Amino acid sequence: MSSNQASPAPRRVAVVGATGAVGREMVSVLHARNFPVSEIALFASERSAGKVQDGPYGPLTLKAFDAEVVKGYDVVLLAVSGDFAKEHAKNLASAGALVIDNSSAFRYDADIPLIVPEINAAAFHEAFQAGSRLIANPNCTTAIAVVALGPLHKAFGLRRVIVSTYQATSGAGAEGMAELEEQTRNQLDGKPVTNSVFRHPIPFNLIPQIDAFQDNGYTKEEMKVTWETRKILDLPDLALSCTAVRIPTYRAHSEAITIETLQPVTPDAARAVLADAAGVKVVDDPANGAYPMPLNAAGQFDVEVGRIRSNLVFGDHGLDLFVCGDQLLKGAALNAVQIAELAL
Numbered sequence: 421m422s423s424n425q426a427s428p429a430p431r432r433v434a435v436v437g438a439t440g441a442v443g444r445e446m447v448s449v450l451h452a453r454n455f456p457v458s459e460i461a462l463f464a465s466e467r468s469a470g471k472v473q474d475g476p477y478g479p480l481t482l483k484a485f486d487a488e489v490v491k492g493y494d495v496v497l498l499a500v501s502g503d504f505a506k507e508h509a510k511n512l513a514s515a516g517a518l519v520i521d522n523s524s525a526f527r528y529d530a531d532i533p534l535i536v537p538e539i540n541a542a543a544f545h546e547a548f549q550a551g552s553r554l555i556a557n558p559n560c561t562t563a564i565a566v567v568a569l570g571p572l573h574k575a576f577g578l579r580r581v582i583v584s585t586y587q588a589t590s591g592a593g594a595e596g597m598a599e600l601e602e603q604t605r606n607q608l609d610g611k612p613v614t615n616s617v618f619r620h621p622i623p624f625n626l627i628p629q630i631d632a633f634q635d636n637g638y639t640k641e642e643m644k645v646t647w648e649t650r651k652i653l654d655l656p657d658l659a660l661s662c663t664a665v666r667i668p669t670y671r672a673h674s675e676a677i678t679i680e681t682l683q684p685v686t687p688d689a690a691r692a693v694l695a696d697a698a699g700v701k702v703v704d705d706p707a708n709g710a711y712p713m714p715l716n717a718a719g720q721f722d723v724e725v726g727r728i729r730s731n732l733v734f735g736d737h738g739l740d741l742f743v744c745g746d747q748l749l750k751g752a753a754l755n756a757v758q759i760a761e762l763a764l
């Protein structure tokens with residue numbers, strides 16, 4: 421919105437899944453970004469109905485999700501599951517609400533936009549003007565990667581991409597964080613460590629499996645990064661391989677990314693491109709110990725990018741970089757709110 425335009429009309433906003441790791445952040449991000457809200461309502465399961473949740477809008481009473489009620493809101497941010505989204509999202513959107521879904525239910529549907537505003541806002545505007553009201557929010561690892569990959573592609577052209585991830589426990593929701601904390605305590609106290617969210621104990625360990633294995637030996641999480649990066653960058657044939665690993669941190673995902681480019685590239689040229697890129701903060705002073713890390717990226721809107729160097733395999737057509745972003749923010753809540761802002 422330019423400064424000589426009238427302020428956008430405040431919207432009635434429903435956050436569904438408001439008690440979860442992503443839902444709570446959505447409420448905070450709406451407030452932090454001054455999203456024009458005339459009313460905000462928090463919905464979760466029957467289990468949470470009637471409980472009071474404190475947040476930046478003050479204490480709010482949680483309601484059990486009721487499709488008939490939620491239909492009346494202007495903006496619906498969904499942070500529940502894929503099955504839940506499949507059951508409700510299209511009906512809510514048909515009723516006129518702008519529905520932004522955080523699950524993977526619709527990300528691969530050709531007629532549903534998958535949006536990271538810094539990269540493909542045009543795809544949102546085109547679909548929105550044509551009447552689409554259901555928008556998919558990408559997988560967290562993908563959203564963080566494309567904020568850096570998009571500008572590099574524009575400047576140098578991407579030929580091949582290899583990603584290795586280091587993903588926080590909160591990527592598995594609020595229960596994932598709780599399991600890390602409880603198991604760590606039990607292990608240090610010499611008590612039995614039992615895991616239920618993760619397949620193996622997560623404290624003092626890492627697990628090279630996120631989501632189910634596919635026929636090709638990759639996990640679903642790894643294939644999501646390939647499929648979604650191709651869709652967001654509009655590069656349907658991009659060669660991209662990912663290995664996704666769960667590590668014992670609370671929040672913020674890290675990714676070691678290797679790119680082969682079509683045009684020659686230098687670390688300085690890449691740094692200059694990334695320094696100008698929206699949503700990116702270049703943190704790249706290794707001599708002084710400055711590089712992206714989860715402890716610094718957690719709670720930040722920008723994705724940190726550093727360790728930028730020429731790649732020994734691809735020479736002057738290749739780069740290595742390390743990125744770190746808060747997956748509950750850029751990988752979920754922030755990106756969803758940014759999409760809602762595109763419609764103001």
Ligand SMILES: NC(=O)c1ccc[n+]([C@@H]2O[C@H](COP(=O)([O-])OP(=O)(O)OC[C@H]3O[C@@H](n4cnc5c(N)ncnc54)[C@H](OP(=O)(O)O)[C@@H]3O)[C@@H](O)[C@H]2O)c1
Nearest residue numbers: 437439440441442464465468499500522523591593594752
């Ligand atoms: N965590 C991440 O980093 C991340 C990143 C990107 C996308 N996502 C996606 O975002 C979605 C939410 O993930 P999360 O990590 O926030 O999960 P979570 O912490 O487990 O929260 C799940 C939320 O869904 C609610 N819920 C469950 N069943 C419901 C029902 N029948 N009706 C209404 N609400 C219901 C829960 O409410 P109760 O408290 O009442 O059970 C809770 O608020 C998932 O699709 C996930 O894949 C997560």
